[in-house]
Amino acid sequence: MQIAERLLSLTVDKSRYLRVPEYDYPMLKKGIICEKCEQEMMSPVARHLVCPSCGHIESIVNGVMRNVRELKMLFPEMKITSAIVLDWCGLDSVKCIRRILMMNYEKIGRTSGTFYVEK
Numbered sequence: 001m002q003i004a005e006r007l008l009s010l011t012v013d014k015s016r017y018l019r020v021p022e023y024d025y026p027m028l029k030k031g032i033i034c035e036k037c038e039q040e041m042m043s044p045v046a047r048h049l050v051c052p053s054c055g056h057i058e059s060i061v062n063g064v065m066r067n068v069r070e071l072k073m074l075f076p077e078m079k080i081t082s083a084i085v086l087d088w089c090g091l092d093s094v095k096c097i098r099r100i101l102m103m104n105y106e107k108i109g110r111t112s113g114t115f116y117v118e119k
């Protein structure tokens with residue numbers, strides 16, 4: 001009986017740690033976060049992002065792709081569109097986002113409903 005109780009308490013504890021906090025898209029902070037120190041990266045300069053806190057430099061392609069992977073992990077059902085990625089990355093050039101998405105993903109559709117899937 002004691003063992004059963006102990007196992008039960010372990011299970012309860014474990015599930016408490018495994019519980020994922022509830023979230024939805026609007027409540028999450030947008031922007032590309034530095035992979036070294038988790039501060040927000042600054043807008044691109046010559047196709048690179050710079051971390052104002054630790055000085056880490058990353059290509060904008062890498063930073064955007066990192067953010068897209070994050071988005072897909074957080075919202076597996078979400079369609080990856082250039083508008084969503086633009087908003088999620090906190091950038092201002094939709095052309096740049098489209099170029100990166102076209103390089104790395106397959107484009108589906110031709111109109112405003114265009115979205116991107118993995119090749």
Ligand SMILES: [Zn+2]
Binds near residue numbers: 053
């Ligand atoms: Zn940093």
